[in-house]
Amino acid sequence: VKMRLLLLLAVATSRCLHEETQKSVRLLRPHFSQMPTRFRSSIPPLPGSHDPQPLRIQTYYTRDPVSNEAWDPEGDEGRGESRARAALRETICRIQGILAVTPVQGPLLLSRDPTQYCRAVWGDPETPNYHRCSLLNPGYKGESCLGVKIPDAHLRGYSLWPEHGLPQLIQPDGPGVPDTDFLLYVRVAHTSKCHQEAAAIAYAACCQLDSADRPLAGTIVYCARHLTSPGLSHSDIVTATLHELLHALGFSGQLFKRWRDCPSGLSAGENCSTRKQVTGRDEWGQLLLTTPTVSHSLARHLGVPGPLRGAPLEEEQGSLSSHWESRLFQGSIMTATFDGARYTRLDPITLAAFEDSGWYQVNYSAAEELLWGQGSGLEFGLVSTCRNGSSDFFCTHSGLGCHYLHLDKGSCSSDPRLEGCRMYKPLASGSECWKEENGLLPRAExxxxxxxxxxxxxFLANLTSQVLSTDKAGQSSITPTGRCYLHQCTHGGGYEVRAEGSPWVPCLPGKAVQIPGYYGLLYCPQGRLCLSNKGTNAATSATSPPTRFPTQDQLFQLSLGLTGTPGQALGKEQREELAELVLQAVVTRAGTGRCYFHSPSITTSLVFTVSMRKSPGCQGPSTATLYRSLTQTFQEKPLQVHHGGAIFTTEDSKLLTSLDHNLSMTDGRLLSTGFCLLLLILVGALGALAYHKRATLQVGPSTT
Known part of the structure; x- marks a missing residue:
């Protein structure tokens, strides 16, 4: 599907291409009748023979023949492939923490299409080799998937059959791909589809199924020139990649009809059958995904008792839809438009869909909370109700306000997907309240x-330090608009706000408050900014830019100072490439999976930072243990990274802070919370002083 990057306030006018992309691919599954008995052992077994394990995805990179002749690693394809590889590694690690399957036994072998290699079959039912290949197609050149040629090593063999007797083996089975449950072919190129869709990041399709119809292989095509866009972050590419892989793994209109009903779960795969009904329509004609877990999950999200008839799907010009309805699922990973990583969540309802497919066991602890429409009731998102002011998720007038996540100022507008409903969409530039660089210049009014x-x-507010004119009723004449103010969570979902020069003021959700030193009011939104932690009185921010992490492990930030060639200035793209190289070196030094490391970056002053948190399904030590091990080894032996003809060497490392504000470091020994906090504050202060001293050193020369 074409994911559109809407970093500007714009309307996504191009239609999604997933359906026609998937329709262009012939879905293959094992053909028992085409194979001798001795070959059938390579067919993946039906689910039930082994307990589910994290989904093993292997990638196979390919290049266009034209590109191979003049491959330029510094060109669009080279830079694009580097970014694609980094995003794929992180995405696959994330999926492995979400989906589990009954593992394929032995090497994975894909099927060949008999309609391609065979010109004719035996047509007499009385013939022992009835319906087997009697005449080969001389023009057969092998199998492909969305423009990628599949190597013979990944494919089963094929034979020519006489009318009676044993076959003549034409091509033996390939060795297959070991330790693999899903084979992903990756292509980085500027295809005609990429050319037609100027904002496309990638598109993907499923190519092959196993004997239970579970996806076995697919292809993702990255649009090389678009990957090098300066407005596209690593997190954006990761999120777009996740969207595309979820399509290829089963969230697709072309695959819904193959979903399985397994009443006893994955452990009894022999009892599974194709679901009788996966989609349907309600009394208003809305297309729905009607499977049971999805229906219950949406009911919980909207805060209504009992299951619903189903979850609304986007109408896609007569085709089976592959996306959630935008009016009800803003921010979900599986809506048809992509507004950027910081607005997108891998929501529980999408994970429920994968459970209902019958192919996967799902880890719901990896889900991210979907705030759009949460607790809004049965009529939320209907075209008939979105314009009557009954929900503050929608807006009903022109003007400036706040995007529903409150990260950005927004303008009240609509698009074709919203079908006349309107919401506050982020402004073209400078709308992010969480970016310090968007603030006023020093000493500016x-x-x-x-x-x-x-x-x-x-926050919606009409605060001003100037005297306000009022109407006859004594109300301010200034209309509230979106403004940026500090907030901090307190207890039970509450929070406080602060304006420039003011003290912290409790902000009661749904109420308006006065801020000392200012005329006017600040309006406190209902329960979206802070969420109460179950079993405690503490509250945490419900929105955090740009990436949210699961809460199963602590979140640390590793910081490494680099030295390089004196006076060398690196541009944004060069810094991104260097950040990826440093991250690869860090992962190698750690001796663990990349699933511990998130959102790497390098500043203009050559400080590398990466968030450290153990993703669900990630195997290895705790984040705290790994962090301490890394900082110790960096002190003993610095890293060296080659980039652009220069050598960059790590100089320093330090713990900045725990991004979830939990400063305790637990590795199995339980210290009292007060002692831990005091100790870390002291260590942090000393470390900050030491780091400040070292940070004043000039970048030293390094010989290549």
């Missing part, structure tokens, strides 16, 4: 008291 900061959010 700030009559509204706005603060741009990592912990700032958008």
């Amino acid at each position: 700030n009559p509204h008291g706005e603060i741009y900061h990592l912990h700032s959010r958008c």
Whole structure:
């Protein structure tokens, strides 16, 4: 499907191409009648023979023949492939923490298409070799999937059969791909589809199924020139990749009809059957995904008792839809448009769909909370109700306000997917409250008291330090609009706000508050900014830019200072490439999977930072243990990375902070919370002083 990157306030006018992309691929599954008995052992067994294990995805990279002749690693394809590889590694690690399957036994072998290699079959039912290949197609050149030629090593063999007797083996089975449950072919190129869709990041399709119809192989095509866009972050590519792989793994209109009903779960695969009904329509004609777990999950999300008839799907010009309805699922990973990673969530309802496919066991702890429409009731998102002011997720007038995640200021507008419903969409530029660089220049007038900061959010307010004119009723004449102010979570889902120069003021959800030193009011949104942790009185931020992590392990940030060639200035793309090289070296030094490391970056002053958190399904030590091990080994032996003819060497490392504000470091020994916190504050202060001293050193020369 074409994922559109809407970083500007714009309307996504191009239609999604997933259906026609998937339709262009012939879905193959094992053909028992075409194979001798001795070959059948290579067919993946039906689910039930082994317990489910994390989905093993192997990637196979390919290049176009034209590109091979003049491959330029510094060109669009080279830079694009580097970014694609990094995004794929992180995405696959994430999927392995989400989906489990009954593992394929032995090497994975894909099927050949008999309609391609065979010109004729024996047609007499009385013939022993009835319906087997009697005449080969001389023009057969092998199998392909979405423009990628599949190697013979990945494919089963084929034979020519006489009318009676044993076959003549034409091509033996390939060795197959070991330790694999899904084979992903990867192509980085600027295809005609990429040319037609200027904002496309990637598109994908499923190519082959096993004997239970579970996807076995697929292809993802990255649009090389678009991957090098300066407005496209690593997190954006990861999120787009996740969307595409979820299509190829089963969330597709072309695959819904193959979903399985397994009443006893994956352990009894022999009892599975094709689901009788996966989609349907309600009394208003809305297309629905009607499977049971999805229906229950949506009911819980909307806060209504009992299951619903189903979850609405986007109408896609007469085709079976492969996306959730945008009016009800803004922010879900599986809606048809992509607004950027910081607005997108891998939601529980999407994971419920994969459970209902009958092919996967799902880890729901990896789900990210979908805030759009949460607890809004049965009529939320209907065209008949979205414009009557009954829900503050939608807006009903023109003007500026706040995007529903409160990360950005927004403009009230619609698009074809919303079908007349309107919502606050982020402004073209400078709308992010959490970016300090969007703030006013030093000593500039700030009559509204706005603060741009990592912990700032958008609030409707008409605050001003100037005297307000009022109407006859004594109300302010200034219309509230979206403004940026600091917030911090307190207890039980509550929070406080602060404007420039003011103290912290409790902000009661649903109420308006006055801020000392300012005229006017600030309006406190209902329960979206902070969520109460179960079993405690603490509250945590419900929105965090740009990436949210599961809460199963602590989150640390590793920081490494680099030295390089004196006076060398690196551009944004060069810094991204260097960040990826440093990350690869860090992962190698750690001796673990990449699933511990997230969102790497390098500043203009050559400071490399990467978030460390153990993703679900990630095998290895705790994050705290790995962090301590890495910092010790960096002190003993610095890293060296070659990039652009220069050598970059790590100089320093330090613990910045725990991004979830949990500063305790637990490795099996339980210290008292107060002692731990005091100790870490002292160590952090000393470390900050030491790091500040070292940070003042000039970048030293390094010989190549």
